[in-house]
Amino acid sequence: MRIAVIGTGYVGLVAACCLAKSGHEVIAVEKDKSKLNMLQNGMLPIYEEGLSDIFEHITKDKRIVFSHDLKGALRHVDMAMIAVGTPATSDGRVDLSQVNEVAASIAEFSQKPMTVVMKSTVPPGTGEMLLRRYFSKANADIEYISNPEFLREGKAVWDWYNPDRIVIGSSSRDSANLLAEVYDDIKAPKIIMDITSAEMVKYASNAFLATKISFINEIANLCERVGADIDDVAPAVGMDKRIGKHFLQAGLGYGGSCFPKDTKGLEYISLFNDYDFNLLKAVIEVNAKQRVIAVRKVVQALGGDVMGKNIAVLGLAFKPGTDDVREAPALDIIDHLCSDGAKVNACDPMAIENAKKILKNNGVKFYSNPYEACAGCEAVILATEWPEFLKLNWKAIKESMKPPFVLLDGRNALDRGVIVSCGYEYYSFGRRTKRL
Numbered sequence: 001m002r003i004a005v006i007g008t009g010y011v012g013l014v015a016a017c018c019l020a021k022s023g024h025e026v027i028a029v030e031k032d033k034s035k036l037n038m039l040q041n042g043m044l045p046i047y048e049e050g051l052s053d054i055f056e057h058i059t060k061d062k063r064i065v066f067s068h069d070l071k072g073a074l075r076h077v078d079m080a081m082i083a084v085g086t087p088a089t090s091d092g093r094v095d096l097s098q099v100n101e102v103a104a105s106i107a108e109f110s111q112k113p114m115t116v117v118m119k120s121t122v123p124p125g126t127g128e129m130l131l132r133r134y135f136s137k138a139n140a141d142i143e144y145i146s147n148p149e150f151l152r153e154g155k156a157v158w159d160w161y162n163p164d165r166i167v168i169g170s171s172s173r174d175s176a177n178l179l180a181e182v183y184d185d186i187k188a189p190k191i192i193m194d195i196t197s198a199e200m201v202k203y204a205s206n207a208f209l210a211t212k213i214s215f216i217n218e219i220a221n222l223c224e225r226v227g228a229d230i231d232d233v234a235p236a237v238g239m240d241k242r243i244g245k246h247f248l249q250a251g252l253g254y255g256g257s258c259f260p261k262d263t264k265g266l267e268y269i270s271l272f273n274d275y276d277f278n279l280l281k282a283v284i285e286v287n288a289k290q291r292v293i294a295v296r297k298v299v300q301a302l303g304g305d306v307m308g309k310n311i312a313v314l315g316l317a318f319k320p321g322t323d324d325v326r327e328a329p330a331l332d333i334i335d336h337l338c339s340d341g342a343k344v345n346a347c348d349p350m351a352i353e354n355a356k357k358i359l360k361n362n363g364v365k366f367y368s369n370p371y372e373a374c375a376g377c378e379a380v381i382l383a384t385e386w387p388e389f390l391k392l393n394w395k396a397i398k399e400s401m402k403p404p405f406v407l408l409d410g411r412n413a414l415d416r417g418v419i420v421s422c423g424y425e426y427y428s429f430g431r432r433t434k435r436l
């Protein structure tokens with residue numbers, strides 16, 4: 001099929017490349033000139049595991065074209081996938097301006113029947129609104145499908161080919177079947193439903209995963225108070241198949257471009273629809289609180305005041321395997337410590353450049369070498385569980401530090417036996433210092 005993918009962010013670009021690899025003819029439309037220039041010159045503007053191999057292959061075989069010209073692209077395709085940004089506004093609302101702009105253009109420029117597929121995360125009800133506002137008045141017949149994505153950053157290519165399900169929201173069985181054919185090579189249940197329900201699946205999925213994380217974080221906080229160990233509790237809870245073992249890792253909580261935005265977006269949607277989603281509010285609050293608890297643990301361990309103290313923060317990305325620092329717990333923690341007068345050394349294998357854009361004017365020193373970052377510090381916070389940090393020589397690090405040798409394992413990821421035997425004061429979220 002000939003498909004236009006509009007927007008080449010991490011969702012649009014992965015979709016465009018994978019669709020081309022599956023044999024479709026793809027025109028990827030991007031209006032940002034510098035991004036387009038990179039793509040047209042054979043360079044990827046983002047890092048995603050496995051994407052560069054696919055990109056090289058499909059550009060060499062000319063199975064994908066990059067263009068700024070939406071109107072021109074629409075002349076050549078039978079399907080248009082919208083994958084533009086839907087950022088949050090300051091009050092948590094979802095900003096649909098880019099979606100509206102693209103929908104208006106498709107309605108204006110379409111000259112032949114076409115299927116429009118929404119990949120961007122949009123609030124339930126958006127598809128029906130777009131149909132009413134734009135597509136029902138278009139020049140040509142337009143079928144609309146909601147087809148949410150569940151791609152994890154860093155694993156997006158794997159997730160594209162190995163989804164647990166493909167959700168297709170449509171008011172027409174024929175167009176739903178047409179999209180199912182586009183994904184013919186992907187072995188996963190294809191679930192067809194109405195448009196608004198498909199939109200809700202995306203929000204409900206992310207909100208539920210965020211709920212699991214906040215839930216286990218609350219249990220971890222309680223474990224500390226009653227003397228239980230979260231490393232024993234969480235896996236045993238997760239072994240119940242009705243609960244499931246994933247997303248029960250306690251620690252600093254979730255960050256990134258999706259969970260924070262989508263949970264707050266759903267809270268706003270609830271309010272707007274006259275519904276008080278109390279559980280979701282608590283999930284968001286617990287997640288924010290974990291960062292404060294982390295700072296409190298370090299401040300107390302350093303005698304109640306961090307003024308003039310040297311603290312290393314290992315990990316700036318919101319999770320390992322990405323340079324993305326959006327809503328990363330480390331940045332809030334650093335901001336708090338700096339405003340309390342601490343001198344922070346920040347270290348990350350990939351995310352320093354992105355972090356520098358946010359952490360301005362607060363004297364943070366950036367290091368790519370964790371040993372240099374920790375030297376001379378009274379405390380170290382592990383904020384992102386990069387594999388290279390887990391394998392550090394913690395004995396050597398302790399020897400380069402100053403007392404009281406505080407280590408906050410913000411992801412419950414280190415071998416606490418090793419850490420304690422090195423002589424650190426070890427803090428975590430819900431782990432006992434010694435395991436039975």
Ligand code: UDX
Nearest residue numbers: 149150151152153247248249253254255256258318319
């Ligand atoms: C998420 C969803 O997984 C994906 O389906 C959706 O489409 C986009 O949002 P992503 O943001 O890439 O993907 O990150 P993910 O790997 O899901 O982790 C999200 C955050 O939760 C990270 O900050 C991670 O550290 C944290 N997390 C995850 C925990 O704190 N505990 C866990 O048990 C799991």
